Amino acid sequence: MSLATEETQERRSTSTATLFPQEPADGALFRKNFDRQPFLFRHLLDRHPAFQLPALLRAAERLSANPATAGKSHFESGTPDRNAWFGDRPAGTTLVDALESIESGKNWVILKRIHEDPTYRDVLHDIIPELSALAAVDIADVYYDPTMTIFITSPGRITPYHMDGETNFLAQIHGTKQVYIYDGNDKGVLSDEDLERYWTGKLPKIDYPESMPHGQWQYTLEPGNGVFNPAIFPHWLQNGADVSVSVSMNFKRKRNAVIGAARTNRYLRMAGIKPKAPGASPALDRAKEATFGRLYDAAYAAAAKLKGK
């Protein structure tokens, strides 16, 4: 079969497949937990041709060859502890090299924003209404920048403790993976100051809570299941004995009073004022978001424009 024919099949299959079971119990699970706390869900993405390793290798080649996407993906090699941090790209190795040695190496490969490739853009386009139906939330309306990212990692490899600002569905495609998730609303896990620094871009690495090595939620991911990870809920992961492939579908929330309040509070605190924590007064959070929060967004957008982002 030619590469062009295989690629056509990868794309065509997206328009007919139902990617997430829609039984009443699935919908009840999503509606009860979505954007509140982690939960395990079912999916059929592991059967999709676009997510098989040969197709992902071809996608990595396309992403590397396209000037618009080259350099966005990341790869590294090593044996980090759960309390370590992400490493640098090894010199003299390409993304495709890292994928080709994934089985024997200690590699961590992330095909970032793979939906900028047409095959995966189509899959993500099909996924959003299915997730929206399950959660009874119009995800395309409430969130922006829907993103698909693929993680391909070597046997036994650890993904260190970190958190993300996006709401995230992580679906397992190949191999197994242990996921440990921490409650981002627990002040023993994340303090108000941590969140203020995170939302103002001043918290690259969060402190790992040594007294709680396995978090508040523990899951075993295997092909056909996945975990919902709410925004700012920290986590770390460890692969089983095989290569792991996981698909992340993540979404940024549109205007959010809690984020606007956290940003405002960082500068109030720097001015010597002890601010009221986000959530304590929703009206005050909204006022902070509508004033300083919007100023912050405008300043950030102007700075990004100056940097040519």
Ligand SMILES: [Fe+2]
């Ligand atoms: Fe993450």
